[in-house]
Amino acid sequence: MKALVYSISVPQWLALKALGLASKRLYYSGPLATIRLADLPEPQLPGPNWVKIKTLLCGFCASDLSLIFLKESPTGSPFTSFPCVIGHEVSGRIVEKGREVTELEMGDTITLCPSLNCRAREIEPPCRPCQAGLAANCENYARGNLAPGMFVGICRETGGGFAPYFVAHKSQCFKLPSGVSPEVGALIEPLSVGLQAVMNNPPQPDEEVLVIGGGVIGCMVIHAIRGLGLDCRISVLDPSAFAGENSRQAGADRVITDGDLFGHAILTTGAVRYKPMIGPHILMGGFARIYDTVGSSKTLNTAMRCLAAGGTLSQVGIHDQVKLDLTPLWLKHQTIKGVFGCGYAQYQGRPRHMFDIALDLVSGKKISLDGLVTHKFALEDFGRMIEVNLAKSRHKATKTAVSFM
Numbered sequence: 481m482k483a484l485v486y487s488i489s490v491p492q493w494l495a496l497k498a499l500g501l502a503s504k505r506l507y508y509s510g511p512l513a514t515i516r517l518a519d520l521p522e523p524q525l526p527g528p529n530w531v532k533i534k535t536l537l538c539g540f541c542a543s544d545l546s547l548i549f550l551k552e553s554p555t556g557s558p559f560t561s562f563p564c565v566i567g568h569e570v571s572g573r574i575v576e577k578g579r580e581v582t583e584l585e586m587g588d589t590i591t592l593c594p595s596l597n598c599r600a601r602e603i604e605p606p607c608r609p610c611q612a613g614l615a616a617n618c619e620n621y622a623r624g625n626l627a628p629g630m631f632v633g634i635c636r637e638t639g640g641g642f643a644p645y646f647v648a649h650k651s652q653c654f655k656l657p658s659g660v661s662p663e664v665g666a667l668i669e670p671l672s673v674g675l676q677a678v679m680n681n682p683p684q685p686d687e688e689v690l691v692i693g694g695g696v697i698g699c700m701v702i703h704a705i706r707g708l709g710l711d712c713r714i715s716v717l718d719p720s721a722f723a724g725e726n727s728r729q730a731g732a733d734r735v736i737t738d739g740d741l742f743g744h745a746i747l748t749t750g751a752v753r754y755k756p757m758i759g760p761h762i763l764m765g766g767f768a769r770i771y772d773t774v775g776s777s778k779t780l781n782t783a784m785r786c787l788a789a790g791g792t793l794s795q796v797g798i799h800d801q802v803k804l805d806l807t808p809l810w811l812k813h814q815t816i817k818g819v820f821g822c823g824y825a826q827y828q829g830r831p832r833h834m835f836d837i838a839l840d841l842v843s844g845k846k847i848s849l850d851g852l853v854t855h856k857f858a859l860e861d862f863g864r865m866i867e868v869n870l871a872k873s874r875h876k877a878t879k880t881a882v883s884f885m
Contacts, residue, residue, distance in 0.1 A: 483643035532576035538641030539569030567641030568633035571665030594631035616821025674700030683712035693773035694723030
């Protein structure tokens, strides 16, 4: 089968960091490319609790783009194994199952929670994060019965969604309810990330909250707030008018595209601006909660300066190493929470997996994700898909995906 395979070495990393300044194409085309189309055998079931999935649709995530262009920190490399088939935003159909799989049937259409945690690795007893419901923050991503990998798509033994077939543990599979399309099914993973961010840092009635970044994850944070019925006012910061319009459709009250976040924060929250002797302004007062879906030095430092005393910043975006001025953190007694993947939360009186909550909200029409997949590509056209993602506003692209349907 044809598959999109990712691999990187230290010499390759060094060469691309130097030569890639001249042409971004070197990252995905040519002898130094981090990604390539390759012929691979179809994957085999690792054990009796596993299923084989025929991919229907796989979304192209911003983290996939960052991986290809080496924009993520090497700190995560111990929890990745190469070569690997990327792709983790998946809908698919079960075509083979192990003898211990009773919850799923042949032909079931599923969406995939990609985390390869203790349960998928069949480690007993599970680590403390897994026991606490933090299934995406497992301490055993480099242990157990699999090669290292935090999730399907960066583990060499499972495959990933940018191939016609891959394998998954039965615990990772969630049946799509009747009426939920494969396109929406492939969006359940990013929606679950948005839900995790919001349920970890829930807005209170009448609070002013800010979402930094109006891309897919930013919109999923907005969808999560509105779908859960949380009564707050949402501002979105993004320079793109296209992303801003998507944010409004998701439920944002106001969109900031002119870059003057401090000015807008003063108008909406009543904050007071102060100018240090050197450096950017800082607000006293500001937004009660901020969800940063970009995660750069600029956005994190700006967020902390616009976050109110006692406020909480959810850092959702994954970026390379950042440099922070921690003055706002102690001066305003702020909290910064990391968000990665999804796990369990109390919902309707009992602990539920975020994928279950997401599917309930979608099938119950409290959240609509229809139309968010704007561009579909054949696997062989992955280079064109990358180029569209490098200029999403110009191409009016929200979510791009590889389709095997």
